Amino acid sequence: MIIAIDGPAGSGKSTIARLLASGLGFTYINSGNLYRAIALGCLRNTIDPRDAERALDYAKQARLEYREGEVYLEGENVVSLLHTDEIDRYSAPLSAIVPIRHVVNDLIRKIARGLDMVVEGRDMTTVVFPRAEYRFFLDASVDARARRRYGQGVSKLSLEDIKRTIMERDEIDKNKAEGSLKIDPEVVYFDTSDLTISQVYDKLIEKIQL
Secondary structure, eight states: OEEEEEOOTTSSHHHHHHHHHHHHTOEEEEHHHHHHHHHHHHHHTTOOTTOHHHHHHHHHHOOEEEETTEEEETTEEOGGGSSSHHHHHHHHHHHTOHHHHHHHHHHHHHHHTTOOEEEEESSIIIIIOTTOSEEEEEEOOHHHHHHHHHHHTOOOSOHHHHHHHHHHHHHHHHTOSSSOOOOOTTSEEEEOTTOOHHHHHHHHHHHOOO
């Protein structure tokens, strides 16, 4: 069974997806972390992640793995390195490179074979797993998402700067040539702006029949 969750940055989808996977005993995949790991690898190899040709060459040969909800790059667990201001700056334009999306989507589908999985991202419900058994879209206001990111304490940016970067990321995600962020009319939609993590979790569990 595949449970696919999409939504903009800061909507709570990563936290909810991880909790669902843990509670249901499913494999958890954060698709955004795969793009972030490729961006990290590019920077480590003095490649501008916005350079489509060189970034694609790197993505094709990079040893990228997902083990127990953690991303490994060349055998190194890099999850703790993926949510920095620098990676934030490069991951969105890199993820807009269509051939790189194909590389990542193929990897996610390969991981999913034969597994019960909760996967989240921007186009999981529309492109990667349009026939998933359960498809959800989690949304929230820009202000709510900015406050959440600021409260995580992982960014050195001010609250206003975080809000600005989220709005810029939204524009990139909504206008990608392929895999853009959009709401399929048949997905289950939740606005999480005024909901706690527990409340969102309970709402999704109510919809899932195992």
